[in-house]
Amino acid sequence: MPFAAETPRPATQVAPRTPPAGEAGAPASPRADVVLAVEALTKRYGSLVAVDGISFEVRRGETFGILGPNGAGKTTTLEMIEGLRKPDAGRITLLSLDAVRRRRAVQDRIGVQLQSQALWPELTVEETLKTFRALFKKRVSLETLLERFALTEKRRSLVCDLSGGQKQRLSVATALVNDPEVVFLDEPTTGLDPQARRSFWDLIHDMSREGKTVIVTTHYMEEAEALCERVAIMDRGRIMAMDSPREL
Ligand code: ATP
Numbered sequence: 001m002p003f004a005a006e007t008p009r010p011a012t013q014v015a016p017r018t019p020p021a022g023e024a025g026a027p028a029s030p031r032a033d034v035v036l037a038v039e040a041l042t043k044r045y046g047s048l049v050a051v052d053g054i055s056f057e058v059r060r061g062e063t064f065g066i067l068g069p070n071g072a073g074k075t076t077t078l079e080m081i082e083g084l085r086k087p088d089a090g091r092i093t094l095l096s097l098d099a100v101r102r103r104r105a106v107q108d109r110i111g112v113q114l115q116s117q118a119l120w121p122e123l124t125v126e127e128t129l130k131t132f133r134a135l136f137k138k139r140v141s142l143e144t145l146l147e148r149f150a151l152t153e154k155r156r157s158l159v160c161d162l163s164g165g166q167k168q169r170l171s172v173a174t175a176l177v178n179d180p181e182v183v184f185l186d187e188p189t190t191g192l193d194p195q196a197r198r199s200f201w202d203l204i205h206d207m208s209r210e211g212k213t214v215i216v217t218t219h220y221m222e223e224a225e226a227l228c229e230r231v232a233i234m235d236r237g238r239i240m241a242m243d244s245p246r247e248l
Pocket of ligand 1: 048050071
């Protein structure tokens with residue numbers, strides 16, 4: 001079932017082709033099809049350079065993968081783009097806005113999947129989704145979310161009583177409550193069995209078919225191949241290669 005927000009998308013939520021003159025955080029990239037532009041992004045933890053001056057662009061509607069081993073800097077990169085961590089240097093233009101300076105405006109239009117451990121164990125599935133929905137003006141209906149993520153039968157179950165796969169589905173559902181234009185998924189299938197992983201891939205393909213831009217981190221090349229039009233391979237804070245999975 002296609003996602004239908006309860007309130008129509010206001011005109012202001014469509015990325016402008018050209019920036020309003022003089023707007024704070026005006027876009028660095030004039031290309032209308034670029035949803036995310038990351039330029040020379042850097043993050044240090046003490047003497048460790050976790051993200052080392054990386055640059056890349058993601059186009060509207062693209063599913064873009066960041067692939068790499070433990071400690072490569074994938075999560076740190078995502079968290080800076082999502083506005084959860086402050087970069088030490090560099091620039092992030094997301095939906096034609098400076099993602100650091102215009103954080104609040106950006107957050108209404110993006111979906112961030114929290115790790116399933118970050119969900120409250122003592123809330124039910126329904127309470128969890130209602131809590132996340134309450135944060136946004138634009139909302140997908142509860143029934144659509146439950147049905148889409150095969151959680152209708154579990155709506156009154158506590159999060160702590162869900163299986164690993166159900167928790168993962170709920171954590172992705174929380175990222176879609178505001179019908180976001182760009183969805184960030186951080187290792188969404190880690191710990192799932194092969195069958196659950198494949199049904200997860202179907203959910204991600206559905207998001208892509210609806211025109212959402214999806215940015216996903218993963219440890220698995222086969223996952224990147226199954227999902228992504230382009231992949232950046234990261235290691236020790238740097239992008240080692242970036243291309244379609246076939247070319248890589
Ligand atoms: P994983 O696949 O294991 O999640 P990752 O590619 O997402 O790894 P990051 O979590 O971004 O990698 O970590 C990059 C580097 O930064 C690692 O060496 C990590 O130990 C370090 N790091 C991450 N967060 C912090 C922090 N809050 N304080 C200090 N060092 C950190």
